Amino acid sequence: MNPSSLTADFIIQPGWIIPMEPGDEALEDHAILVESRKIKSVLPLEALPDNLDIERIELPNHAVLPGLVNAHGHAAMSLLRGFADDLPLMPWLEDHIWPAETAHVSEEFVRDGTSLAMAEMLLSGTTTFSDMYFFPEVVASLCAKSGMRAQLATPVFEFPTAWGEGADDYISKSLALRDDCKNMDRLQIAFGPHSPYTVSVPTLEKVALYAAELDMGVHIHLHETAGEVLSAVEATGERPVDSLRRMGLLGPRTQCVHMTSIGKQDIANLAETGAQVIHCPQSNMKLASGTCPVNDLKAAGVNVGLGTDGAASNNDLNMFNEMHTAALLAKLTASDPTVMPALQVLHMATLGAAKALGLDQEIGSIAPGKQADLIAVDLSAPATQPLYNPLSQIVYACTGGEVTHSWVAGDALMRDRKLLTIDLDDTLARAKHWKQKISSL
Numbered sequence: 001m002n003p004s005s006l007t008a009d010f011i012i013q014p015g016w017i018i019p020m021e022p023g024d025e026a027l028e029d030h031a032i033l034v035e036s037r038k039i040k041s042v043l044p045l046e047a048l049p050d051n052l053d054i055e056r057i058e059l060p061n062h063a064v065l066p067g068l069v070n071a072h073g074h075a076a077m078s079l080l081r082g083f084a085d086d087l088p089l090m091p092w093l094e095d096h097i098w099p100a101e102t103a104h105v106s107e108e109f110v111r112d113g114t115s116l117a118m119a120e121m122l123l124s125g126t127t128t129f130s131d132m133y134f135f136p137e138v139v140a141s142l143c144a145k146s147g148m149r150a151q152l153a154t155p156v157f158e159f160p161t162a163w164g165e166g167a168d169d170y171i172s173k174s175l176a177l178r179d180d181c182k183n184m185d186r187l188q189i190a191f192g193p194h195s196p197y198t199v200s201v202p203t204l205e206k207v208a209l210y211a212a213e214l215d216m217g218v219h220i221h222l223h224e225t226a227g228e229v230l231s232a233v234e235a236t237g238e239r240p241v242d243s244l245r246r247m248g249l250l251g252p253r254t255q256c257v258h259m260t261s262i263g264k265q266d267i268a269n270l271a272e273t274g275a276q277v278i279h280c281p282q283s284n285m286k287l288a289s290g291t292c293p294v295n296d297l298k299a300a301g302v303n304v305g306l307g308t309d310g311a312a313s314n315n316d317l318n319m320f321n322e323m324h325t326a327a328l329l330a331k332l333t334a335s336d337p338t339v340m341p342a343l344q345v346l347h348m349a350t351l352g353a354a355k356a357l358g359l360d361q362e363i364g365s366i367a368p369g370k371q372a373d374l375i376a377v378d379l380s381a382p383a384t385q386p387l388y389n390p391l392s393q394i395v396y397a398c399t400g401g402e403v404t405h406s407w408v409a410g411d412a413l414m415r416d417r418k419l420l421t422i423d424l425d426d427t428l429a430r431a432k433h434w435k436q437k438i439s440s441l
């Protein structure tokens with residue numbers, strides 16, 4: 001090939017590429033060409049002339065994979081990590097978390113907590129996150145600064161909080177934020193009605209109408225515990241997933257977070273409507289909320305993405321940990337070690353999560369035309385040697401600390417484990433300050 005006919009902004013030449021599509025194998029002796037923020041091509045090394053005048057990033061001990069997509073979390077709750085542990089969901093929320101949020105949540109809390117979360121997520125390989133939290137406009141400006149990609153699911157409750165006065169106020173703030181962010185190409189705004197037990201039927205119906213009219217996502221905690229399902233049946237005669245379907249709220253742009261305590265009919269509802277499921281295994285296990293039957297959902301054709309939930313219930317935002325847990329939990333639940341193999345778990349953390357957020361045309365795999373959202377994982381340390389299969393190391397042996405580089409839309413956000421867009425010392429100092437403030441009350 002004539003060197004002058006080949007163009008790219010830079011080339012990444014790793015030991016292995018795990019593209020996620022079209023095939024399922026790891027590629028060796030290949031390179032990724034990045035141009036104008038996108039993946040231009042994935043080429044065998046022999047197709048690249050030696051004398052190209054293009055920056056080449058050579059990473060012979062690394063696997064490069066799509067940046068991980070954390071499909072559910074509450075980023076600023078990183079400031080409440082370890083604040084209330086070892087409790088079931090409702091006492092955890094009602095007796096500890098909500099009172100702490102009432103006392104402390106402000107623009108500053110969200111700014112400092114989200115910066116801490118972004119640093120943690122980037123250092124463990126996440127390049128896109130879905131955030132459901134107060135003051136999403138603050139998170140939007142932090143995304144612009146850090147370069148991370150995000151879905152911001154704006155809170156909708158029936159009752160007042162620091163960010164809104166009541167249902168209509170939350171909805172109009174969500175719509176205003178959508179307008180304000182329309183030119184920010186790494187951000188999308190979705191509605192985040194907290195749950196069927198905190199948002200009324202008329203409000204959920206209003207959200208369904210706006211979401212359909214404006215093609216916006218809806219991100220909702222649903223079937224998190226058996227208690228939630230039981231109380232709904234006692235109060236309304238219906239299971240929450242049935243109620244959502246009747247309200248017109250179940251469909252491909254609805255992201256159902258948790259989905260434990262589900263049976264055949266619930267799975268059929270999800271499959272028939274094309275609704276998305278977001279699986280948060282560590283949060284579900286720590287709060288003993290229940291199990292999401294991922295294997296049955298996948299068998300029924302339901303798309304499943306993976307998320308950490310907030311650091312107050314997990315207690316980390318590390319998608320490598322989450323993949324490991326998702327794999328082991330699925331095997332144990334099915335009493336079958338062949339279920340949820342490594343590739344399927346990585347799919348939930350990349351393309352499956354991207355699809356859940358409606359972003360699978362943009363991100364989630366290393367394919368020409370997609371955004372260059374990539375991470376490089378160093379597989380040379382003792383804990384990841386010897387190496388028979390890079391995919392196996394990534395899901396079963398890595399801890400997240402092996403991620404050395406990350407890019408979003410071709411912009412480097414981390415190089416050699418140094419964060420390039422976040423002031424880590426300042427972020428850590430602020431987190432310490434909040435710990436003093438929160439524990440002094």
Ligand SMILES: CSC[C@H]1O[C@@H](n2cnc3c(O)ncnc32)[C@H](O)[C@@H]1O
Pocket residue numbers: 074089093097098101132133134154155156192193194221224283309310313
């Ligand atoms: C709509 S703002 C987010 C709201 O959700 C609370 N929250 C955090 N984790 C969970 C969970 O697992 N289930 C239900 N609600 C949760 C958070 O504290 C905020 O108030």
Ligand SMILES: [Zn+2]
Pocket residue numbers: 072073074221257309310
């Ligand atoms: Zn949550």
